[in-house]
Amino acid sequence: MMRTLPPTGMLTSLEAALGALLDGLVPVAPSFLPLDQALGRVAAEMPALLEAQPAHSIAALDGWACRALDLVGASAYSPLALPAVPAWVEAGDAMPEGCDCVLQADLVDCSGPIPQAVGEAAPGQGVRRAGEDMAAGRPVALSGQSLSAADLLVARKAGYRELAVRAPRIRVIDVAAGSGETFSTLLVAESLKAWGATVVATDAAGREAASIAAALDGEACDLLLLVGGTGDGRTDESAEALARRGVLLAHRIALRPGGTTAIGRLGSTPVVVLPGAPDQAFAAFLSLVQPVLDRLSGRHQRRSIVLPLSRKIASTVGLSEIALLNEHQGAWTPLAVGDFSLDAMRLADAWLAVPGDSEGYAAGTPIAAVPLPDSN
Known part of the structure; x- marks a missing residue:
């Protein structure tokens, strides 16, 4: 049953929006990829090794x-x-x-x-010695985890040429092709690939609602993302396009950055319309798109790293604010909270969402943050 969201015009909490997107969502079916294409994908279940590695001394x-x-x-x-x-x-x-x-x-x-x-x-x-690397009965890859170079080494040593993975197929529609918002579309597409998804990118024929609504039709996918056209500008009609098609669930999330994000369902396919500004798109991607990708790929819960804060984080009650963090001398240092510069985005090691009912965290508070995939 679809979750009930606030009426149009009211802010939808991040938790409610995410719940609506995840409602009834299940992992995609496994597929097999050659080892040279499997790096970074999320492993699906594989038969256990029949013999130990190495098989002999x-x-x-x-x-x-x-x-x-x-x-x-x-x-x-x-x-x-x-x-x-x-x-x-x-x-x-x-x-x-x-x-x-x-x-x-x-x-x-x-x-x-x-x-x-x-x-x-x-x-x-x-x-x-025989069996010193890996005992018989162990899986060649750990289901629900991203495949690393070491995983591929194990697979090659064991004689595998391909591995089972769950790679969601994501269709990305650039609502503002040819404008500055295209940079955000590239950011989204590259982030999807870093998280192990298969990306199909297309452009809307125009920014008006009719063109955007028409762009929703296309090849089948597991998640549909639109980038741009969510704000209050005269040509921002992405949410209206979803409403015309009867697939809009909510527009405007109690989230900062990313508050103009819209969500919907096209049949059983989740739809997320990300703002065109890079920081807005990035924050909405982390807080709404990433959990959907995790569900679709069957990924185990993402690991978090608990470190104390080097200085306080102040947050506005009523909004879920995204914080970008840098690890320095065994502590999390906030780089940006609720408003990101490009420099903060590239220097961040991890992120967290400050809940809407929180005023933030005092310096020294242990914080569990989620590492970014390309952090050093």
Whole structure:
């Protein structure tokens, strides 16, 4: 059942708007992607590994494969004669039968007629034992988490060429193609890709309501985003376009920045109309679009980092204000609250939404903030 939102003309709380967008929403079906296209996508369920990794003991370094018992007492002062020249192995090679350690190149002297060891080793030295990297029965990738370069390494080591992912298909409509608001459309599209979504970008034929309403029709998608035309300007008719199509749920959210955002539903597809100004679009993206992406991709709850505030955050009661934060010397330093500069947006490490019933937080308060995906 669709959530009830305030009548037109009243501010809708961030919580109510997000609830309406998420209502009945389920993760998209998994698809398989080649490993070279899977980085940053959210992993879906995969069968467990049938065998441990590595499947057999391998050399961890270049050197001589030996048996530790044959080397006891060997040193530079007391070389130990070996019955034969040991097998040479490169890192990653399977260990020869009967060998349980790898000596470095300079610890075996093969210059004379009889090979000599000038150092000893303990069993397992220089060797990565079978199953040491990953036990059998472990998943090749962790469902609900973004695939990292290390995940792809595990998959390649295990012989996989593709992985199951949940990659929501997002259609982005640039309402103000050719104007300054196009920068915000690019920001939104690039942010979507950073969060693992597949993006299809189109332009509305014009800024008037009829053209915007017509642009809503198009190929199927999991989330429909429009950028621009949400304010009080004479050519701002995006919310009116949604209303004409009967898909508008709310226009104007108790959010800062991003208060002119509109939301709707086109059939079962969530619709978010982001403001054209970059800071407004970015704040609405973080607070409304990101949670929808998480639901569609089946992502586990995003990790947050708890640090004390280096200085207070003051917030207006009745509005959910977005704060951008920078981590400095073990504390969160507020860069911007409710009004973002471009510099603050590029320097931010994390963000948080100050609830509408809060006046903010005092300096020293431990705060849980959500890291941004491209923060250093």
